[in-house]
Amino acid sequence: MTIAPFVEGTQTYRRWLQRTWVYAASMTLAAAGTGATIAFAGAGASVLWGEQPLPLVVALGSIAFAYALHELGFIRLPVPGREWVVPAEWVRGGFYRSAVVWGGIVGAGVFTRVPFAALPVLAAWLFVSGDVVYGVLAGALYGLTRAASIYSAASSRDAQELVGLTQQMMRLATPAHQVTGLLLAAFAAYLLAAPYLS
Secondary structure, eight states, X not given: OOSHHHHTTSHHHHHHHHHHHHHHHHHHHHHHHHHHHHHHHHHHHHHHHOSOOHHHHHHHHHHHHHHHHHHTTSSOOXXXXXXXXXXXXXXXXXXXXXXXXXXXXXXXXXXXXXXXXXXXXXXXXXHXXXXXXXXXXXXXXXXXHHTHHHHHHHTOOOHHHHHHHHHHHXXXXXXXXXXXXHHHHHHHHHHHTHHHHO
């Protein structure tokens, strides 16, 4: 069964498509804003401590390594985040407004559940580095990655194709955690080697 006969070429389908893109774009922009805010706060704090303090960098490297083991399934650690759910009344205020509100809250990454342990490590590094441009880019990359399935779904007109896409994304969850773990391990190695590189 397809949804095309019901929505293809109609105002309904166009509005659904537009709303999906608005939601995903809001998620991406909110993530970029969060990255910029954290990095800006870190830049302000760096006035107090000057250059990146070595003990802080090494501590962050140790935390990154621990969460790399978590993502790879060797140990289980609590991932900072909240189980807060966006209130239903917040997303009832208009077709596009609700998409902006929902996407913005989820994309910000600090209000709801965090799916990957790399996010709090990234946030900590953005604070330590204090580079606002890097914060915007890193945040936007996180938002784009989290919204990837939404961007893909927005172009689907077939219900079976949409279900298949969802199942494929679910199957990719485990490999995604493994890749995240390897990236965290590499990042941890870089930070822990900092004392020897300076």
